[in-house]
Amino acid sequence: MKLYYDNDADLSILKDKTVAVLGYGSQGHAHALNLHESGVSVVVGLRKGSKSWKKAESDGLEVLETADAAARADVVMVLLPDEKQQEIYESDIKPNLKSGNALVFAHGFNIHFNQIVPPENIGVFMVAPKGPGHLVRRVYTEGAGVPCLFAIHQDPDGNIRDLALAYAKGIGGTRAGVIETTFEEETETDLFGEQAVLCGGMTELVNTGFDVLVKAGYKPEIAYFECLHEMKLIVDLMYEGGIAGMYHSVSDTAEYGGMTSGPKVIDSGTRQRMEEILENIQSGKFARDWILENKAGRASLEALRRKHDRLPIEKIGGELRDMMSWIKK
Ligand code: NAD
Ligand code: MG
Ligand code: MG
Ligand code: MG
Ligand code: MG
Secondary structure, three states: OEEEEEHHHHHHHHHOOOEEOOOOHHHHHHHHHHHHHOOOEEEEEEEEOOOHHHHHHHHEEEEEEEHHHHHHHHHHEEOHHHHHHHHHHHHHHHHHHOOOOOOOOOOOOOOOOOOOOOOOEEEEEEEEOOOOHHHHHHHOOOOOOOOEEEEEEEOOOOOOOHHHHHHHHHHHHHOOOOOEEEEHHHHHHHHHHHHHOOOOOOOOOOOHHHHHHOOOOOHHHHHHHHHOOOOHHHHHHHHHHHHHHHHHHOOHHHHHHHHHHHHHOOHHHHHHHHHHHHHHHHHHHHHHHHHHHHHHHHHHHHHHHHHOOOOOOHHHHHHOOOOOOOOOO
């Protein structure tokens, strides 16, 4: 696997270009500020009346309405919520794209699942930092960078690879290293990770463990500490040293018990269902469901949110976290 660093990227490619960063949320503020401080001409695109408008201006950036920012730019980075991108693309971006422009994403969903189909004369690439926006910003100000993925979807003029690497350099990514992927790989692995492991798998694991302890008569406060609160400790150890690093740090009792009981929790049935989740992602079924869900006013998502809000672990967790002065409210 090839890694691209600062020396592989030429920022001067962006010298005579204007980059529009659409959205000023988690990723948007980080990209806009990092590019600006890297000497790139940046304009932020937002809705009229957006709460972020003043924030971006007081951060020293020029702000225009989304369509005007797209019209001004040579490179349009779309850092809007994924489920709103298609509509905003049709109304504000597409009418303002000119031959030779490039459209950029930080996640492949809308391109890979054909929600956005840019004209053939437009370059399309992705630069996706492997970290949340606040980290992309903070690490840049400290002189380093967050590793990024990049991918090329359309390259009508043969310059998109250089442009993608220049963009990655502008946000600090090539300081850490940049890896090439495809829109397909990034989209499908991102969806799988959040569904099967990170958001879906993890929350069900935590909640089921909590439930088993409470049903067996243990105090919910104690169950909360053991099943949810201590998760951060374990995740931090894995983040820093992998699975081996985590097992090295915990007690030998935890190591033996974990290694023998883990495969009973996650067994071949779990693996098979994970493979089904992946098939649903690959076939486009998940994407279709989620797109239709948004068109239906998110009826299912709202019902699921209500169900999750009522979970006992949430009530007890709220009370216990009030005891923890170091947790930001
Ligand atoms: P976000 O929700 O934090 O920010 C979205 C921004 O879009 C906000 O500034 C909001 O005001 C603006 N916005 C919303 N509706 C708008 C409209 N109708 N017109 C104009 N502006 C509007 O989003 P985010 O988490 O930064 O995600 C942006 C992209 O980055 C997504 O494609 C996401 O998948 C990708 N991404 C996010 C992360 C992350 O850590 N958050 C990491 C990698 C990639
Ligand atoms: Mg992801
Ligand atoms: Mg995701
Ligand atoms: Mg313990
Ligand atoms: Mg040990």
